[in-house]
Amino acid sequence: MQLYGENIFFISLAVILVPAFILGYCEKPLKHYGMAATVFFVVMTMKDKPQALLYMLCFVWYEYILAQIFLRITTGEHGSRVAYPAFLILSILPLTLHKILIAMNGNAGILAIIGISYMTFKAAQIIIEISDGIIKELKPDEYIYLMIFFPTLLSGPIDRSRRFEEDIRRTIPREEYLEMAGNGLLKILLGMVYKLAIASVFYLLMKKFGMDRTLISAAIYMYTYGFYLFFDFAGYSLMAVGTGYLLGVKVPDNFNKPFLSKDIQEFWNRWHITLSHWLRDYVFSRITMDLIRSGKVKDKLTIASIALMINMLIMGCWHGLTGYYILYGLYHGVLLVLFEIIRKKSAFYKKHKKDKWFMVVSWFVTLHLVLVGFFIFSGRFTRGVAFLLRSHGLI
Amino acid sequence: MREKLLVMIEELCGDEIVREDPDIDLLEEGLIDSLDYIELLLKIEDEFGLKMSPSELTREEMATPNRIIAVVEKRLA
CATH class of the missing domain: 1.10.287 (Helix Hairpins)
Structure with a gap:
């Protein structure tokens, strides 16, 4: 069975959501039912490949143990400073190897785990927030439920652990549940x-x-x-x-009319929102914080530019270690930096940004920059360039 | 403390409007961006010794000057 991919899934989903609705209507907790439904769908997805199920279990268990050990260490005052980078690297290591294996061999072998890209975000978020001191306990059942929650397992949206736990722990009043x-x-x-x-x-x-x-x-x-x-x-x-x-979980929205964006920054607040906000909170913010603290770079625009480029490069690499994905990341990094410069320095922009004609032009330009970005993302751009170079005998 | 925080926010925005309307949505009005937000957190840390993680609160929870002041007051109480 493929999640959200074939009729049998949708029929099973319809059947499984009926008891969930009855439980919700009766103001009963949905956590355990949701866990059972998740186990059912995860098993059904991989019933023809039992070893894939095993790899996934090992992966989730590995990430959980990692987080628990890190949590124990950080209760000491100084443990965190040294251990933090090591644990963060260990938590993203399986995904990194997964991406490298795919780039080299075309398949990830034992790391071909369904949902690994999206689960890694949640695992890394937990490590980072343990280091921040805002996650103080982890319950195994809740951790596993967050990681493999079947609606978002395959392709997000990327939820956050503290938000998710709050949702599954509370009993929702009938009226609110009915609206949800x-x-x-x-x-x-x-x-x-x-x-x-x-x-x-x-x-x-x-x-x-x-x-x-x-x-x-x-x-x-x-x-x-x-x-x-x-x-x-x-x-x-x-x-x-x-x-x-x-299932009683207010999974965050992922899209908000992205093609109406009037600038590239707005686009990233409307397109794949949970990805870009994750990167903003755990990559961009951390880099800028370290740069400001270190005092080595004083100019705000330089700090923002460095952080934006690294941020978007990671975004590109996360999609895959393939030329066109990395190029896609760099392309958006450059666009965001250019927009940042215009936004901060251009008197023309400041003067006209609220004019109707300017907004229309800006929308049109943004839309096309975004579409060119997708063209790169599709791989067709790099294939086209290679074809042109070959036909001119350049490579 | 309210005064100190308002000065900080005003400096970051470069706009006096945050005093006139302390319920103004700083993000929606484009008064502070992601980098300004990080600067604000660092300034709060320097000034009040209050460490806040960039992902601890949602941007909605820190959207207006009044909400920021309420959060800081609550933490320091």
């Missing part, structure tokens, strides 16, 4: 329309008109691929968030 369930159901249905209907149309258009080696075809590909990517991913995310709501 209603919203959840709407999100699931809208998600289905996005992913199964609209995304499919763009995909078909892309395959029919966008695959030739002409400039017009490449342009059609750029538009259709961008919109396909949005409706596919946003549709999946809506279904994941909606399912979470019915």
